[in-house]
Amino acid sequence: MNTSIPFISDRQIAEALDFRSVAAVLGEAFASLSEGGAAVHHRQRTDCRDLRLSTMGAVWAERGVAGVKVYPTVRGQFSFSILLFDLATNQPLAVLDGNEITRLRTAAVTALVASKAGPLRPRKLAVFGAGLQGRAQAEALSGWFDFEQIALVDPAGNPVWAETLAHKAGCSAAFTTAESAVRDADIVVTATRSATPVFDGAWLAPGAFVAAMGISAPKGRELDGTAMDRAGRIILEWMPQSLAEAGEVALWEGRSSTAPFVDLPQLYAGAAPWRPEVPGITVFKSVGVGLADVAVAQLAVSRILQREPALESALP
Numbered sequence: 001m002n003t004s005i006p007f008i009s010d011r012q013i014a015e016a017l018d019f020r021s022v023a024a025v026l027g028e029a030f031a032s033l034s035e036g037g038a039a040v041h042h043r044q045r046t047d048c049r050d051l052r053l054s055t056m057g058a059v060w061a062e063r064g065v066a067g068v069k070v071y072p073t074v075r076g077q078f079s080f081s082i083l084l085f086d087l088a089t090n091q092p093l094a095v096l097d098g099n100e101i102t103r104l105r106t107a108a109v110t111a112l113v114a115s116k117a118g119p120l121r122p123r124k125l126a127v128f129g130a131g132l133q134g135r136a137q138a139e140a141l142s143g144w145f146d147f148e149q150i151a152l153v154d155p156a157g158n159p160v161w162a163e164t165l166a167h168k169a170g171c172s173a174a175f176t177t178a179e180s181a182v183r184d185a186d187i188v189v190t191a192t193r194s195a196t197p198v199f200d201g202a203w204l205a206p207g208a209f210v211a212a213m214g215i216s217a218p219k220g221r222e223l224d225g226t227a228m229d230r231a232g233r234i235i236l237e238w239m240p241q242s243l244a245e246a247g248e249v250a251l252w253e254g255r256s257s258t259a260p261f262v263d264l265p266q267l268y269a270g271a272a273p274w275r276p277e278v279p280g281i282t283v284f285k286s287v288g289v290g291l292a293d294v295a296v297a298q299l300a301v302s303r304i305l306q307r308e309p310a311l312e313s314a315l316p
Ligand SMILES: NC(=O)c1ccc[n+]([C@@H]2O[C@H](COP(=O)([O-])OP(=O)(O)OC[C@H]3O[C@@H](n4cnc5c(N)ncnc54)[C@H](O)[C@@H]3O)[C@@H](O)[C@H]2O)c1
Pocket: 102, 106, 128, 129, 130, 131, 132, 133, 134, 153, 154, 155, 156, 157, 191, 192, 193, 194, 198, 213, 214, 215, 216, 286, 287, 288, 289
């Protein structure tokens, strides 16, 4: 029995990991899921009055680890922790703060999928929500692509952060209206806490890549039915959990049995090309799956506790 389980803090994780190394390990984990080397533990939510406890996790047999992320929701705020096990010894490897891992993996999966399935040379990025997740999404994507313009939408957005982002990204970045942000945008990200659509899907450019990563409950959505109707492809992280949790799917008025859903394990298995022959609007609906948390926790443990050299990212 391990009597002293190491603890890894958000600060240590922030120092050890970056969006690219996180995206690389996420790609490996979803590829492993497609080959049966990993399995996902569905999110479980338990409510009592206005309080909630949620758990999600995965077994990544190929890497010899399993883990669970657990978090209460109090007054709408989350507090994430992760417990990771070593399957070779059947002992706990570490307890990790989960806030930084959640921030990194949620933005990195958008960048990963946008780089493989989105427009080849995106010039304009639009981001809805400039809270914790929206800022991470803008920072990750602007490190990946050479944007000329970043349009931000958030009634509570901080213009000082927009200036810092413009400086780091080497392009213009400013708050604007929803319509002017979405029109002509190559990539649109929604990262708000809104339960109702944040823009009119008719405004989307014909080849836009849209990543909706806010609400992950079937009672609410950030994208309207028009955006979903216009999508030639709807990418999900992992079909069983995504179809159960995504409000964009549950509340979609025009959803048909031939809706163009594909998930990351299918794409990694080669069941469909990442970019369809006929380009159109691509929606990526992210709800967040436990495999991502376990994969990034494993990377953090290998970097911080086992002092492994940095992974070379194979990503563009
Ligand atoms: N997909 C995932 O894996 C994943 C992971 C973590 C969090 N989330 C979700 O991401 C969302 C955002 O989380 P957060 O921590 O950044 O929240 P936050 O409260 O820090 O930020 C949300 C921001 O959205 C803005 N906003 C609200 N309505 C808006 C609208 N209509 N248009 C533009 N901006 C609007 C708010 O002013 C706020 O600044 C939450 O719904 C959370 O559950 C998803």
